[in-house]
Amino acid sequence: SLTAPLAELRADFPLLDQNVNGHPLVYLDSAATAQRPQVVLDAELEYLEKRNAAVHRGAHTLAAEATEEFEGAREAVARFVGARADEIAWQSNATDALNTVALAIGVASRGRGGEAARRFAVRPGDEIVVTEAEHHANLIPWQELAAQTGAVLRYIPVDDNGLWTIDDARAVVTEKTRVLAFAHVSNVTGMVAPVPELVELAASVGALTVLDACQSAPHRPLDLNALGVDFAAFSAHKMLGPTGLGVLYGKRELLNALPPARTGGSMITTVTMERAEFLPAPQRFEAGTQPVSQAIALGAAVGYLADAGVPAVLEHEHALAARLYEGLSEIPGLRLIGPAAGEERAGLVAFDVAGVHAHDAGQFLDARGIAVRVGHHCAQPLHRRLGLTASVRASVYLYNTADDVDAFLEAAAGIRPYFGL
Ligand code: PMP
DSSP states (O other): OOSSOHHHHHTTOGGGSSEETTEEOEEOBTTTOOOOOHHHHHHHHHHHHHTOOOTTOOSSHHHHHHHHHHHHHHHHHHHHTTOOGGGEEEESSHHHHHHHHHHHHHHHHTTOSHHHHGGGOOOTTOEEEEETTOOGGGTHHHHHHHHHHTOEEEEEOOOTTSOOOHHHHHTTOOTTEEEEEEESBOTTTOOBOOHHHHHHHHHHTTOEEEEEOTTTTTTSOOOHHHHTOSEEEEEGGGTTSOSSOEEEEEOHHHHHHSOOSSOSTTSEEEEOSSOEEEOOTTGGGOOSSOOHHHHHHHHHHHHHHHHHOHHHHHHHHHHHHHHHHHHHHTSTTEEEOSSOTTSOOOSEEEEEETTSOHHHHHHHHHTTTEEOEEEOTTOHHHHHHTTOSOEEEEEOOTTOOHHHHHHHHHHHTTHHHHTTO
């Protein structure tokens, strides 16, 4: 159960209190983007109204206050995910953060970045391993890196439900593997990856681990230092924060050795007309003017989540996911993707409706005030493997209630009959 009574907590989210198409809004699309509580909206506005200034520059009072608040947000986010502040670099979203790592490895592979960067170099014939369930954000940057370096992109295949195991990973990872990149929680199946085992597997062959934490950081306790992954990425907008901001985590020593692919102002120490020296992490990955008010809003968001209690959020979502899964299982003609009943599933269920295109199902639900995601959810290879072009996905967050799930289930039961099936 949540620490604050649920009804009280829901009232913190102004957007949720509205009618859509004549029905009370049932927002079941938080895996795509989450809504923001008033304290997060207020934190950003208050900063803009009272302290907005260029950070890390200038000697005036506002600039000093802005810098302090900006760096305070970094510390809050670091604490929230079990990291040190200098292991957290601001990026424009999780996609950007994953690109930063892949691009940096590309830079190192071209012999740039000095002695420290050599450990990252990928050579022809080396292997980069991902899973068949990845979001495009954790697939295409690796395809590009492979194409640029002559490395081979291999993948851990999924089964007919979109799932894979540590044994499947062991069958793919070899002595040639240099990078093992995977989602902590799949945004389509809701499967939770066996992170400690994967970190051990990667370490046994000297490969780097890159964790896509987009669907875990907002929803479950995360201790990145304890997990031991080398890099991780997540987006602010999925964790009650703003768009335009992502987070790159890297182990301090690795982040300081990684060469930046984006260069310019604010990330240097000494610049001549011929060359430049770069600041240590995280500034070396923060070229140019940063998303300051967004970082401050994310600081407020993680404060809100910590106050709600992340273990309680997870428990709440597990209960709602079970209710979703059981209810959908009882509706004829639906094919549910992902873990079976009784297996761990994050707070989302994606499914196919026999004979009805996902977009038609989505429109049917929208007409009843129910917001879900339809499409391939940026995971085309996974959908292709499952024999689907699209699916419908309902996802929950701390502000959803059993009533939301029940309203959705009642409407979902009407989809096929509506289309004469
Ligand atoms: N990975 C996963 C698992 C996701 O769910 C998402 C967002 N759908 C992303 C990466 C990309 O996040 P963003 O679009 O915020 O960069």
